[in-house]
Amino acid sequence: MTDTDSTGTHSTGMVAGGVATRLYVDAPLQAGAELALDRDRAHYLKQVLRLGPGDAVGLFNGRDGEWRARIEEVARRGVRLRAEALTRPQAPDADLWLVFAPIKRQRIDLVAEKASELGAAAIWPVFTERTAMTRVNLERLRANAIEAAEQTERLSVPEIREPVTLGELAHRWPKERRLLLCAEAGDARPIASVLQEILRERGEAIGPAAILVGPEGGFASAELDALSKLPFVTAVGLGPRILRADTAAVAALACWQAIVGDGARRPPQR
Amino acid sequence: MTDTDSTGTHSTGMVAGGVATRLYVDAPLQAGAELALDRDRAHYLKQVLRLGPGDAVGLFNGRDGEWRARIEEVARRGVRLRAEALTRPQAPDADLWLVFAPIKRQRIDLVAEKASELGAAAIWPVFTERTAMTRVNLERLRANAIEAAEQTERLSVPEIREPVTLGELAHRWPKERRLLLCAEAGDARPIASVLQEILRERGEAIGPAAILVGPEGGFASAELDALSKLPFVTAVGLGPRILRADTAAVAALACWQAIVGDGARRPPQR
Numbered sequence: 197m198t199d200t201d202s203t204g205t206h207s208t209g210m211v212a213g214g215v216a217t218r219l220y221v222d223a224p225l226q227a228g229a230e231l232a233l234d235r236d237r238a239h240y241l242k243q244v245l246r247l248g249p250g251d252a253v254g255l256f257n258g259r260d261g262e263w264r265a266r267i268e269e270v271a272r273r274g275v276r277l278r279a280e281a282l283t284r285p286q287a288p289d290a291d292l293w294l295v296f297a298p299i300k301r302q303r304i305d306l307v308a309e310k311a312s313e314l315g316a317a318a319i320w321p322v323f324t325e326r327t328a329m330t331r332v333n334l335e336r337l338r339a340n341a342i343e344a345a346e347q348t349e350r351l352s353v354p355e356i357r358e359p360v361t362l363g364e365l366a367h368r369w370p371k372e373r374r375l376l377l378c379a380e381a382g383d384a385r386p387i388a389s390v391l392q393e394i395l396r397e398r399g400e401a402i403g404p405a406a407i408l409v410g411p412e413g414g415f416a417s418a419e420l421d422a423l424s425k426l427p428f429v430t431a432v433g434l435g436p437r438i439l440r441a442d443t444a445a446v447a448a449l450a451c452w453q454a455i456v457g458d459g460a461r462r463p464p465q466r
Numbered sequence: 467m468t469d470t471d472s473t474g475t476h477s478t479g480m481v482a483g484g485v486a487t488r489l490y491v492d493a494p495l496q497a498g499a500e501l502a503l504d505r506d507r508a509h510y511l512k513q514v515l516r517l518g519p520g521d522a523v524g525l526f527n528g529r530d531g532e533w534r535a536r537i538e539e540v541a542r543r544g545v546r547l548r549a550e551a552l553t554r555p556q557a558p559d560a561d562l563w564l565v566f567a568p569i570k571r572q573r574i575d576l577v578a579e580k581a582s583e584l585g586a587a588a589i590w591p592v593f594t595e596r597t598a599m600t601r602v603n604l605e606r607l608r609a610n611a612i613e614a615a616e617q618t619e620r621l622s623v624p625e626i627r628e629p630v631t632l633g634e635l636a637h638r639w640p641k642e643r644r645l646l647l648c649a650e651a652g653d654a655r656p657i658a659s660v661l662q663e664i665l666r667e668r669g670e671a672i673g674p675a676a677i678l679v680g681p682e683g684g685f686a687s688a689e690l691d692a693l694s695k696l697p698f699v700t701a702v703g704l705g706p707r708i709l710r711a712d713t714a715a716v717a718a719l720a721c722w723q724a725i726v727g728d729g730a731r732r733p734p735q736r
Contacts, residue, residue, distance in 0.1 A: 306576075313713050315705070348707040380733050388724040435585070435723050436731035437618040443583050443716065450717035451724045453705050460656040461706035 217245055218254040218262070218346045220353055225260040229279040230268075238275040241267070255279060258352035261286040284464055289352055290457040291404040293318040293373070295365065296445055297411035298329040303442045308337040310442070312344035312354050314449040315458065321359040322408070325416040332359050349463055362419060366426055373404040376452070377431045378444050382420050384433035387448060391455040402456050407448045409441055487515055488524040488532070488616045490623055495530040499549040500538075508545040511537070525549060528622035531556040554734055559622055560727040561674040563588040565635065565645070566715055567681035568599040573712045578607040580712070582614035582624050584719040585728065591629040592678070595686040602629050619733055632689060636696060643674040646722070647701045648714050650680075652690050654703035657718060661725040672726050677718045679711055 223231050233241065241247045249267050255277070256262045262284040269276040294316045298304055311319050319341060321332045338356045345353040360368065369375065376390065394402060408423075415423070423429050434447055453459050493501050503511065511517045519537050525547070526532045532554040539546040564581045568574055568591050581589050589611060591602045608626045615623040630638065639645065646660065664672060678693075685693070693699050704717050723729050 309710075310713055310716075313707055313709050314717065315707060344710075348709065350707055381735075384732070386724065386730040388729050433729070433732055434720075435727070435729045436733055437583055437585060437620055438733050439583050439618065440579075440614075443580055446580075446713065446716045447584065447720035447724070450704075450720045454656070454658040454717070454721045455725075457705070459658050459703070459705045462654070462703055463650050463706055463708050465651075 216253070217241075217247070218256065218349070220342045220346055221255050221257050223257065225255055225257055225263045225279050227279060227281065231255070231265065231277045231279065233275040233277065235274060238270070238273070241275055242270050252280075253277065254283065256351045259286060262351055284351065286351055289317050289350075290315055290402075290453065292316055292449070292452055292457065293320055293404075293406035294354075294409070294445055294449060295320045295322050295375070295406050296409040296441065297322055297324045297327040298332045298359070299412060299441050300329065303440070304329075304332070304337065305340050306442050307445050308340035308354075308356075309344040310446045311449060312341040312350065313348045314446065315350065315453055316354045316449060317352075318355040318357055320357040320365075320406075322362055322365050323359060324362045324411055325419055326413040327411040328413075334358070362423075366422070369426070369428060370404070371428055373406055373428060375406050375408055375426070375429045376448065377408045377420075377423050377429050378410070378434055378448050379420060379424075379431040380414055380434075380438050380444075381417070382424070382431065384431035387432040387434055387451050388455060390430055390432050391451060395456050398456075405452070405456075407445070407452065409445045409448065412441055486523070487511070487517070488526065488619070490612045490616055491525050491527050493527065495525055495527055495533045495549050497549060497551065501525070501535065501547045501549065503545040503547065505544060508540070508543075511545055512540050522550075523547065524553065526621045529556060532621055554621065556621055559587050559620075560585055560672075560723065562586055562719070562722055562727065563590055563643070563674075563676035564624075564679070564715055564719060565590045565592050565676050566679040566711065567592055567594045567597040568602045568629070569682060569711050570599065573710070574599075574602070574607065575610050576712050577715050578610035578624075578626075579614040580716045581719060582611040582620065583618045584716065585620065585723055586624045586719060587622075588625040588627055590627040590635075590676075592632055592635050593629060594632045594681055595689055596683040597681040598683075604628070632693075636692070639696070639698060640674070641698055643676055643698060645676050645678055645696070645699045646718065647678045647690075647693050647699050648680070648704055648718050649690060649694075649701040650684055650704075650708050650714075651687070652694070652701065654701035657702040657704055657721050658725060660700055660702050661721060665726050668726075675722070675726075677715070677722065679715045679718065682711055 251267045255265045261282050263279040264281050264283050265277040265279045267277050294311045298321050334356050341354045521537045524532050525535045531552050533549040534551050534553050535547040535549045537547050564586045604626050611624045
């Protein structure tokens with residue numbers, strides 16, 4: 197529903213009443229702040245979006261809200277912008293992580309993109325017994341997550357965490373963070389029931405949570421047994437069909453946001 | 467979470483206690499029925515899966531349940547199988563359609579795949595004012611939906627309907643079928659609230675429903691106004707982020723299945 201195309205380029209359509217392009221930056225944002233974009237982004241603004249001096253873009257950094265900025269100079273080596281006015285104050289994200297076993301390239305890109313679109317605060321790869329991949333390109337995950345955040349009107353980008361093994365994950369897990377284990381085998385309660393119960397018990401104070409999705413082929417049964425015994429783990433079911441890993445991640449994140457997350461909020465009016 | 471890889475080939479891993487490969491067929495299935503697969507599928511079974519005479523596969527046709535079949539003959543021109551025993555009786559699907567504006571190739575493939583994984587009974591392309599695509603490859607949509615159904619343990623495949631314009635859709639719509647319009651602009655109630663209300667009112671008898679997702683760029687405001695006035699339409703919101711069309715489709719289908727659909731059922735034990 198955004199103006200992106202399937203190759204994943206940025207929106208070039210004007211958003212009604214607002215600015216056409218949103219960019220994530222690291223630098224602090226405040227009125228009058230001057231920012232420089234690196235060569236890649238400069239090229240993108242200049243050659244792909246055909247923007248030049250005087251054009252407006254939106255900037256966000258995950259801390260200072262969204263700012264309207266004006267392009268001041270476009271040069272071969274970079275672009276200089278100046279932040280003009282706050283257009284949206286920073287709002288807190290749902291404290292929801294996605295923990296998932298790495299899958300092949302095209303589908304892991306999708307997982308990062310969709311997790312970012314669906315408001316995950318962090319994305320944490322975990323290696324399990326049946327995980328076929330042996331490494332993860334974190335820079336690539338991060339680039340996909342940033343691009344999706346820019347597209348989706350988020351004011352933040354998900355943190356991309358260093359991969360761990362499932363054993364390390366259990367060992368290092370912050371005990372107060374509830375972990376919903378998407379389990380296609382063994383006992384599991386329907387995800388909607390679990391989420392509605394959390395809502396009844398906690399009301400607005402949902403607390404930190406995470407969704408764990410296993411690899412293609414699922415968790416080994418010893419892994420499922422060990423996970424199920426951890427006090428912070430709740431096994432949840434996503435219905436009678438065996439979902440692909442990327443589908444399971446999107447489905448679980450969507451249900452979480454709809455039932456206990458920010459599903460009642462509306463997109464910003466531009 | 468299945469044994470598929472990112473190129474979308476079929477599972478070759480043995481499912482515990484069951485058969486490795488599930489294939490959708492058109493022909494009737496009953497004990498002793500002899501079936502012939504066409505050249506493409508014969509090649510696939512023989513060359514990709516390396517199956518031969520005596521090997522078992524699972525067959526389903528959307529009507530007669532799932533059958534274990536045995537390969538009897540593998541020849542250059544085709545493969546002959548014989549259905550042996552019913553392994554799962556046919557179960558009704560949720561009566562849920564996905565109506566969506568066609569998007570570019572890679573993402574429309576995903577929509578067909580995910581809608582099938584999430585149990586949609588029909589997929590219906592609709593052309594709207596801002597739909598950039600002018601044609602849809604229905605055969606390709608159907609192939610993606612079938613492959614996903616084979617992977618996901620479904621006993622049916624979604625019907626792929628002939629594309630219509632939004633005007634025709636409204637005109638031809640079966641009035642008793644509730645249409646949830648995913649609206650990123652204008653008034654809309656949170657999807658979880660709408661679904662929980664349906665559940666309270668209807669209990670087990672949810673009745674026919676559909677989810678409508680607009681194109682990249684969203685519906686035109688005149689379209690949104692016209693749709694909102696139709697008695698069978700309910701505008702629903704998916705939270706504060708502007709989701710890509712494919713993400714919105716997956717999120718809405720997942721919420722529907724989790725809250726009013728078959729989310730409480732479990733995958734078959736193999």
